Amino acid sequence: MSIEASVGQELPGFTRTFTRADLVRYAGASGDFNPIHWSNPAAAALGLPDVIAHGMLTMGTALRVVTDWTGDPARVLNYFVRFSKPVVVPETDGAEVRFRGTVTKVEDGVATVRIEAVAGEVAVLGAATAEVSVG
Amino acid sequence: MPISEEHVGRSYPATAPYQVSRAKIAEFAAALGDAANPAYAGTDPIAPPTFAVVLAAAAWDAMFDDPDLELSLSRTVHADQRFAWQRPLRAGDEVTATLRIEKVRARGPMAIITIAVDLATAAGEELCTATSTLMHTQEAAE
Numbered sequence: 459m460s461i462e463a464s465v466g467q468e469l470p471g472f473t474r475t476f477t478r479a480d481l482v483r484y485a486g487a488s489g490d491f492n493p494i495h496w497s498n499p500a501a502a503a504l505g506l507p508d509v510i511a512h513g514m515l516t517m518g519t520a521l522r523v524v525t526d527w528t529g530d531p532a533r534v535l536n537y538f539v540r541f542s543k544p545v546v547v548p549e550t551d552g553a554e555v556r557f558r559g560t561v562t563k564v565e566d567g568v569a570t571v572r573i574e575a576v577a578g579e580v581a582v583l584g585a586a587t588a589e590v591s592v593g
Numbered sequence: 594m595p596i597s598e599e600h601v602g603r604s605y606p607a608t609a610p611y612q613v614s615r616a617k618i619a620e621f622a623a624a625l626g627d628a629a630n631p632a633y634a635g636t637d638p639i640a641p642p643t644f645a646v647v648l649a650a651a652a653w654d655a656m657f658d659d660p661d662l663e664l665s666l667s668r669t670v671h672a673d674q675r676f677a678w679q680r681p682l683r684a685g686d687e688v689t690a691t692l693r694i695e696k697v698r699a700r701g702p703m704a705i706i707t708i709a710v711d712l713a714t715a716a717g718e719e720l721c722t723a724t725s726t727l728m729h730t731q732e733a734a735e
Contacts, residue, residue, distance in 0.1 A: 487624035518625045518643035532681045540673040
């Protein structure tokens, strides 16, 4: 079954608040126990203002813009992100990140989606692009 | 001799086969806040696409353990990541990961390293290539 896709189409976005508990959960699920994702002193030792989220957690969450749209994650063919800025996750309030996507190209049954991830006013992913089968 | 252009092309033996399980898929989907997607549930689930990183990262160890390269994970920043999938990973897949060094560029004390990890089933079916750019800072010379 094909999916309606056109250049300029805005995909429904969503907001997710990442808490320390989310980082611990992702550490366990992914096996990435780098202490900068859960220990304040470890983050401070690297000059970070606070604990930061796993870049791959942001990357994986951002792809939901595409998989929520197509319904079927098996349609994703290619996905690239640059980890341009860390998502800083304070212990009490967590960090709110807004995700959205725009279709930038449709060709041969493949849609290219530009994904944005913004924490506060800061774009935390750069050049985030997914290619997804819509045919 | 720390990592340099001369190490481009170096590859490492495939990791031991990892069996993708329904429980691990459910755990990973929940960690992404995406437990509600029915593709990740039921008796024959697929893995969330970026689950491939779990398998790719297992292949990083061989490179970081290579004494020729003088690398340390604590001096490494993950700059960008690409995945290209041939098909989704599924519960029951037995997956191996093979890492090769694609590119090394020096910028002062920093090495910008591109690595590609090929994921394949133990039977040889190609699943995904995970390509990462890492920025590695050498320890200051004494």
